[in-house]
Amino acid sequence: MTNKVRTRFAPSPTGHLHVGGARTAIYCWAYARGRDGTFILRIEDTDQKRSSEQATFGFFEDLNWLGIDWDEGPAFNSCGGGDVGPYLQSQRLELYKEHLQTLFDNGLAYYAFETPEELNEKRKQARTEKRAYRYDRAALELSEAQVKANLEADMPHVIRFKVPDDAVLAFKDEVIGDVEIARSELDDFVIFKADGYPTYHFAVVVDDALMGATDVVRGQEHLNNTYKHIVLQDALGFERPNYAHLSLIFNPDGSKMSKxxxxxxxxxxxxxxxxxxxxxxxxxxxxxxxxxxxxxxxxxxxxxxxxxxxxxxxxxxINVDDFKAAGYLPEVLLNYLCLLGWSPGDDIEQFDSAFLIEKFSLDRIVKSPAKFDRAKLLAFNLDAMQALSSEAFEERLLEWCNEYAPEFASLGNRFSLFAKANHERSKTFRDAIETSKFLVEPDETLTWEETKPVKKALLKGELTGLSLLPEVATRLSDLSEWTHASIDGCMAQCAEELAEGKLGKVAQPVRIAVAGSPVSPPIGDTLVLLGKESTLKRIERCMKFFGSKCDA
RNA sequence: GGUCCCAUCGUCUAGUCAGGUCAGGACAUCAGGUUUUCAUCCUGGGAACAGGGGUUCGAAUCCCCUUGGGAUCACCA
CATH class of the missing domain: 1.10.720 (Transcription Termination Factor Rho, Rna-binding Domain; Chain A, Domain 1)
Incomplete structure (x- = not known):
């Protein structure tokens, strides 16, 4: 094994990739990429109850969407491979058993036959006595013959690690600094479960060592677990990787961001x-x-x-694919997630992954927890959307619509204009379709809600918008060609001659008439997009709808 | 409750390790302005070193205590 950096991201396949996990993955990936290192993806699926193949697959997609690729791990697209696999823990049982044997050989592992219920009782007891529960090593009192008899009787059992009395429980964390706990805080934890699978602690130690992980970057919920890992490493003769524990990401109200x-x-x-x-x-x-x-x-x-x-x-x-569905750009999510706990300094906030790879280092990771601020994410997304060329925006909007709004994807030759009309006013891809729903609504079923702005534009004032509509419709229908120029000219002329030059006085009623709401792309875009026939038909229907309201 | 971790504007943070400029930026917010709707866009403003003790000529920065927040205490990872 070389001394090159090898980082790993090791999620358990229990659902989709959430933002906290994504941030960890990004940091691991950026750290390796910036150091000519290797990034490994490993699936921690030793809990048979919670694992499902589909969820594992979801992870891959999410990671890929963010632009994160792995050199070693399960095969997906062009990612994966590597010669220290398999990269699914459920397929590494033999390896774990080998190392378990080492522990047995050195007298550092033993069988325990307490039932979960018994243990729970003792935990409760400890809790009422206001102290932390520690395993009492009762199984250590069992005679060899008794253990043998129990095993032969197929009695359910776990295997515990016998933590040496002189175990060193201190390490230097790259983010936190020096940490240590008292020996009395660590009990003989379980390393093999009754189902024959290793626990997380055992598997992670064996895998990190066998896979040559040099730097372990993970969430701070693992900080207290790390003591278990280092005593196991010492017992197995493994080298200790560098550790970096990341603070958690919270909701704005301070609660933990969770599924x-x-x-x-x-x-x-x-x-x-x-x-x-x-x-x-x-x-x-x-x-x-x-x-x-x-x-x-x-x-x-x-x-x-x-x-x-x-x-x-x-x-x-909450999950990465939620943000995808909401119409965020992957590079923006990546950028924003990085900022939750890391910054490059120099007042730089918006950057791409190349910059991240170049600048990322563990020593600039912030220790304190961060709250996830959607408003800032949204602002970043707007900036990035606007920075896109109109061709790029159109292409990516189409891609998004293909997956989340097929009715817009099938706009055909109108799609290009639809994209252009919404480019600078969309904070997300979803924004673009939200204010353009009228485009995919049939003329016959369009309805109008009498909200305040609608009433204001159509029914209020000395000169109501509604009363202008017939004349505007006539002039629009007289247009020989249906283009931005002709429409805008017509609207301007209407404004000049019918509404004291106030374009809003004319445009707003028309907008409402054809879109069914007071919000739509610029009026020229809106009408060209709709076409002459639809435009006139909708104005007609609108006049009828509100006309009858007036009579009533 | 035990143990461990953390603490700069409302939020994310720079500054802390090598004490010494009116504590900087971004998002949000507020006040103006541009705009045919919405969204943009432009200009300007307010806004923080949790509290208390030390060390020092000098503390956001080093030390201690208090308070507050979080993690963990599984045959889950």
Missing amino acids: RDKDKALRTFVKEHSIESPPNGCIPQDVWEHWLSSKDNQLQTDEASDLATALGVSLPE
């Missing part, structure tokens, strides 16, 4: 609006009831989003 936030948002909405059954049967009744029966019952990802759609609730973005 549960979505469930919480739905629950709150349902409760506040006293909704008693799933709207339009978007999810099965039994699923609905099961979900509401306990806070611990979470909806599946797709069930949650179906319900959210049906209720009209927007779920908080």
